Amino acid sequence: xxxxKSLFLMILFVILVSLCISGPLRGQDISPAMEQELFDAxxxxxxxxxxxxxxxxxxxxxxxxxxLRNAExxxxxxxxxxxxxxxxxxxxxxxxxxxxxxLKIEEEKLAGTINEIKKAKAETKRITKGQ
Amino acid sequence: xxxxxxxxxxxxxxxxxxxxxxxxxLARGAEDIxxxxxxxxxxxxxxxxxxxxxxxxxxLAQARSWLAQAEKKLGDYKSxxxxxxxxxxxxxxxxxxxxxxxxxxxxxxxxxxxxxxxxPITEELKDARKDLADYQKSLxxxxxxxxxxxxxxxxxxxxxxxxxxxxxxxxKFAELDVQKRKDMEESTKKAAAIxxxxxxxxxxxxxxxxxxxxxxxxxxxxxxxAVQTDAAKIPHATVKPKDKxxxxxxxxxxxxxxxxxxxxxGKDVLDKxxxxxxxxxxxxxxxxxxxxxxxxxxxxxxxxxxxxxIAHQVKQYLVESQGIPTAQLSIEGLGAAQPVASNAxxxxxxxxxxxxxxxxxxx
Numbered sequence: 001x002x003x004x005k006s007l008f009l010m011i012l013f014v015i016l017v018s019l020c021i022s023g024p025l026r027g028q029d030i031s032p033a034m035e036q037e038l039f040d041a042x043x044x045x046x047x048x049x050x051x052x053x054x055x056x057x058x059x060x061x062x063x064x065x066x067x068l069r070n071a072e073x074x075x076x077x078x079x080x081x082x083x084x085x086x087x088x089x090x091x092x093x094x095x096x097x098x099x100x101x102x103l104k105i106e107e108e109k110l111a112g113t114i115n116e117i118k119k120a121k122a123e124t125k126r127i128t129k130g131q
Numbered sequence: 132x133x134x135x136x137x138x139x140x141x142x143x144x145x146x147x148x149x150x151x152x153x154x155x156x157l158a159r160g161a162e163d164i165x166x167x168x169x170x171x172x173x174x175x176x177x178x179x180x181x182x183x184x185x186x187x188x189x190x191l192a193q194a195r196s197w198l199a200q201a202e203k204k205l206g207d208y209k210s211x212x213x214x215x216x217x218x219x220x221x222x223x224x225x226x227x228x229x230x231x232x233x234x235x236x237x238x239x240x241x242x243x244x245x246x247x248x249x250x251p252i253t254e255e256l257k258d259a260r261k262d263l264a265d266y267q268k269s270l271x272x273x274x275x276x277x278x279x280x281x282x283x284x285x286x287x288x289x290x291x292x293x294x295x296x297x298x299x300x301x302x303k304f305a306e307l308d309v310q311k312r313k314d315m316e317e318s319t320k321k322a323a324a325i326x327x328x329x330x331x332x333x334x335x336x337x338x339x340x341x342x343x344x345x346x347x348x349x350x351x352x353x354x355x356x357a358v359q360t361d362a363a364k365i366p367h368a369t370v371k372p373k374d375k376x377x378x379x380x381x382x383x384x385x386x387x388x389x390x391x392x393x394x395x396x397g398k399d400v401l402d403k404x405x406x407x408x409x410x411x412x413x414x415x416x417x418x419x420x421x422x423x424x425x426x427x428x429x430x431x432x433x434x435x436x437x438x439x440x441i442a443h444q445v446k447q448y449l450v451e452s453q454g455i456p457t458a459q460l461s462i463e464g465l466g467a468a469q470p471v472a473s474n475a476x477x478x479x480x481x482x483x484x485x486x487x488x489x490x491x492x493x494x
Contacts, residue, residue: 006137009144081224085231092238099245106252113259120266127273 030080037084038071041091044098053097056104060097064090164205164226167233171198174240183240183247190243194236201232355492358411362490365403366396376491379404380471383441383484391441393448401445404488405453411490418461418489419446424480425467439464445486 045064053061067090074082175194183191208225358377362370367385371378381404386397393401408417421438425431442462449455472479 003137006140006144013144013147081228085228089231089234089238092235092242096238096242096245099242099249103245103249103252106249106256110252110256110259113256113263117259117263117266120263120270124266124270124273127270127277130277 030075030078030083034080034084034087037091038068038087041068041071041087041094044091044094048094048098048101051098051101052105053094053101056101057097060093060100064093064097067093164229164233167230167237168198168201168205171201171233171237171240174237174244178240178244178247181244181247182251183243185247186250187243187246190239190246194239194243197232197236197239201229201236204229204232351492354411358490358492361407361411365407366400368400368404372492373489376489379407379488379490381445381486381488382481383486384481386486387441387444391437391444393444398448398452401448402453405449405455408449408455408488408490409453412459414459415491416461417455417459417491418463420463420465420487420489421445422465422469422483422485422487423467424483425470425474426480431467434466435464437464438466441486445488 041064045061045068048057048061048064067086071083071086071090074080074086171194175191175198178187178191178194204225208229355372355377359370359372362368362377362379365379365381367381369380371380381400383391386393386400388394388397419442421440421442423434423438423441425434439462442464446457446460446462449460450457467474467483470479470483471485472482474480474483
């Protein structure tokens with residue numbers, strides 16, 4: 001009985017060890033969907049640059065560049081997980097940079113318009129006073 | 132299997148089992164995955180506060196989804212089985228995956244926040260632009276009105292200037308008119324003065340002329356008087372002044388003989404007459420008229436030739452003896468015409484037989 005129990009525990013241990021080792025050791029290939037994700041990330045970065053992301057959100061753009069480089073590096077190492085994560089995160093950072101740049105541009109436009117309104121008000125006041 | 136072997140095997144098994152449990156805890160990396168979780172949660176909260184639920188719901192939902200995944204991974208990572216798995220696999224990789232998921236949540240939340248913030252700003256910008264357009268429009272209207280006002284003001288200024296200039300011109304014209312009237316009055320006065328002067332001058336001239344005339348008349352009169360005086364000095368001569376001439380009458384009896392030739396007394400008389408003519412009738416046409424009386428028909432027939440002969444005798448003597456130019460003297464025989472006395476008496480007839488020498492006074 002004792003030997004049977006010991007044998008059961010042995011088998012269980014081996015199964016557990018196999019399960020733990022089998023996953024990490026099993027390498028995953030970089031799929032076309034992952035490549036598409038990298039492509040989308042690059043496109044998002046270009047869009048962010050076009051939206052003056054480097055001016056208004058330099059940190060995010062820099063981070064996106066780094067992540068794209070990481071993705072390229074992961075591809076050469078055939079590390080699909082890192083490749084996929086870096087691509088997705090790069091895209092997210094690029095989109096953040098674009099959104100932030102667009103927000104800042106809108107804010108600047110608003111500030112400029114408010115300034116114009118102030119000038120127009122002042123001009124109106126000056127003219128009215130002058131009259 | 133011996134007890135000893137069984138004991139060793141059991142120790143090894145238990146040791147490995149215990150290690151499989153404890154190792155993940157012991158091998159947890161220094162990486163602090165809770166920090167990125169807090170950042171992600173904070174980012175989601177900020178996005179929510181910025182109105183992402185309304186303005187960027189998709190991005191916020193994604194952020195929450197990523198955070199949920201990260202939390203799930205973290206839960207898994209904390210489970211014994213997973214710990215064992217990660218122990219064998221790679222602890223760093225597990226942490227990196229959790230970090231990745233949390234970072235995705237954070238970045239998506241930040242993106243949601245930026246997008247959420249952008250929408251009200253865009254709306255505000257739209258309103259501000261509308262306001263600006265309104266202000267600019269009203270400013271343009273105001274500027275237009277001001278420009279119009281300026282133009283009107285300039286026109287008014289121009290009109291005022293023109294009116295002023297016109298007033299000045301009017302004043303100048305009035306002054307000129309006054310000056311002109313004054314000048315005209317002065318001219319009239321001057322003209323009147325000149326007229327007066329002219330009148331005076333004319334009057335003076337008239338007076339002078341009248342004086343001259345008077346002097347002439349006086350001279351003529353004096354001359355006539357002198358002529359008459361001198362004529363009166365001629366012996367037996369009767370002097371009768373007529374209009375612009377004097378008629379010197381000589382009775383035939385005083386100058387002719389009975390045969391009708393110049394007597395010696397007659398020569399004396401005619402000499403005096405010649406001297407008189409030289410003095411007072413030089414160059415003047417002198418008419419010598421002979422007259423007879425009217426005694427009988429036969430005598431009447433001869434009267435005219437006789438009277439002419441008598442006149443011729445007198446002329447001839449004056450020409451020959453006194454040197455009077457013959458062209459200056461003309462004769463007329465008028466016979467018994469124009470008697471000065473009655474032919475009925477001898478005295479009368481004697482007075483009718485006469486010679487009249489008509490001497491013009493004016494030369």
